[in-house]
Amino acid sequence: MSRPAPLVVASEALAGQAADWLAEALRQSLAGGGRCSLALSGGRTTGPIYRTLAQQKLPWERVDFFFADERCVPPEHPESNFLLVEENLLRPLRIPSEQVHRMEGEREDRDAAARDYAAVLPPVLDVVLLGMGEDGHTASLFPGHTALEERERRVLAVVGPKPPPWRLTLTLPVLNAARRVLFAVAGEGKQEAVRRVFAGEELPAARVTNAVWLLDRTAAGQ
Numbered sequence: 743m744s745r746p747a748p749l750v751v752a753s754e755a756l757a758g759q760a761a762d763w764l765a766e767a768l769r770q771s772l773a774g775g776g777r778c779s780l781a782l783s784g785g786r787t788t789g790p791i792y793r794t795l796a797q798q799k800l801p802w803e804r805v806d807f808f809f810a811d812e813r814c815v816p817p818e819h820p821e822s823n824f825l826l827v828e829e830n831l832l833r834p835l836r837i838p839s840e841q842v843h844r845m846e847g848e849r850e851d852r853d854a855a856a857r858d859y860a861a862v863l864p865p866v867l868d869v870v871l872l873g874m875g876e877d878g879h880t881a882s883l884f885p886g887h888t889a890l891e892e893r894e895r896r897v898l899a900v901v902g903p904k905p906p907p908w909r910l911t912l913t914l915p916v917l918n919a920a921r922r923v924l925f926a927v928a929g930e931g932k933q934e935a936v937r938r939v940f941a942g943e944e945l946p947a948a949r950v951t952n953a954v955w956l957l958d959r960t961a962a963g964q
C-alpha cells in the first residue's frame with residue numbers, strides 16, 4: 743500500500759512536534775464539546791513527548807486515558823507503561839483516576855485482564871500514540887506473532903521477545919479503527935525498520951494503515 747511520506751524533524755524537535763500533533767488531534771476531537779479517548783504507548787521515545795504534552799492547555803477534564811499496551815508487571819514497576827505515563831503526563835496534569843483506564847498487567851489471569859480491558863475500551867479510539875521497535879513491532883504486536891492476525895478480540899495477552907515477556911496489547915482492528923494515529927519514531931536503530939515500512943514491507947507497524955509518521959532525522963536515515 744502507498745503510505746503518505748513521513749514528517750521528518752531534528753532529533754531535538756521530535757518530542758515537541760509529537761506533543762503539538764497530539765494536542766491538535768485532541769483539540770479536533772474535543773471540538774464537538776464531548777469527551778475524547780487517548781491511547782498511549784510506552785518506550786523511551788514517549789517520555790519526553792508526555793512531559794511536553796503536559797504543558798499544553800487543553801480541556802483535560804474531557805479526556806479519557808487508555809493504553810496501547812502494557813507489560814505484565816505491577817503498576818509501580820519501572821517497566822510499567824502506566825508508571826511512565828503517570829509520572830510524565832497524568833501526575834503533572836493532576837488527572838483524576840476516574841479518567842485513567844489502566845491495563846491490569848499485574849493480574850495472574852492475563853486473559854481475563856485482556857477481556858476486562860476490552861470491555862472498557864470505547865468502540866473507536868479518538869487519538870492514539872504509537873512507537874515502533876527496531877524489529878518493526880508496535881504496541882506489543884511483534885513480527886510473526888499470531889496476535890497480528892486477530893480479527894475479533896480487541897485486547898490480547900501475548901508473549902513477546904522484548905523483556906518483560908508477557909504483555910497486554912490492543913490488536914490491529916482497534917488500532918486501525920482509531921480516528922487519529924501518530925507514530926513517533928526516533929534513533930538510528932529504527933532506520934532499517936523505517937526503510938522496510940516505507941518500502942512496503944508488512945512489518946507489524948506497517949499494518950497500522952491510517953497513521954501519520956513522525957520521524958527524527960536519524961530514524962529517517964537523513
Ligand SMILES: O=C(O)[C@H](O)[C@@H](O)[C@H](O)[C@H](O)COP(=O)(O)O
Nearest residue numbers: 783784785786787873874875881
Ligand atoms: O511497551 C512498549 O515498549 C511500547 O508500547 C512499544 O511498542 C514501544 O513503543 C516500542 O518498543 C518503541 O520503544 P522505544 O521508544 O523505547 O524505542
